[in-house]
Amino acid sequence: MLFFLFQAHIKFPMDYPYSPPTFRFLTKMWHPNIYENGDVCISILHPPVDDPQSGELPSERWNPTQNVRTILLSVISLLNEPNTFSPANVDASVMKQVQATKAEAEKDGVKVPTTLAEYCIKTKVPSNDNSSDLLYDDLYDDDIDDEDEEEEEDADCYDDDDSGNEES
Incomplete structure (x- = not known):
């Protein structure tokens, strides 16, 4: 079994248990x-005020029935199951979401x-002259010049006036 030890500080206000x-x-x-x-962003430690911008229900916020036990259980739960949709650390949240997506894939x-190197997979492309297949690191490098020329040709097909009026 693996154990971790995290040091933390809980500071109780003078009007506890009415304030978190x-x-x-x-x-x-x-x-x-x-x-x-090191501050923890968790709903039950937020003051019991109505804040529609937070996305939290009033029932999820602090109330006087909460105690040290419920706080610690909530923090342990948060460590095990992060809320990536309301992050305090955006970079850590993105990393967590990427890891979850990778696991699903x-x-x-x-x-x-x-x-x-994994993104740049070498691909065999058959040639038209029945010679041996060629390897290309990036198939798109050769196509870029052709696409630019096609876009320029297409641009000549349109009038500068796109008002919809036939008369100019």
Whole structure:
């Protein structure tokens, strides 16, 4: 069994239990719901005010029935299941979402490239003159010049006046 030890600081306000305590990790954390300074962003530690901008229901916020046990259970739950849709650390949230997407893709048998070499797969392209197949690192490099020329030709087909009036 694997155990982790995280140091934290809980500070109770003078009007506790009517106002929530603050919870800050002293141990450095990289987590979607923990700010760089260690402050935890969790609904039950938010004051019981109506804030429609937060996206939190009033029932999810602090109330006087909460206690140290419920706070610790909520923090442990948050560590196990981050809320990536309301991040305190956006970079950590994006990383978590990418990892989850990669895991889902692998379940479906899709290998997600993670290095430049994996993205640049060499592909065999048959040639028209029945000679041996050629390897191309990037098939699109040869096509770019042709596409630019086609766009220029297409641009000549349209009038500069696109007002819809036939008369100019």
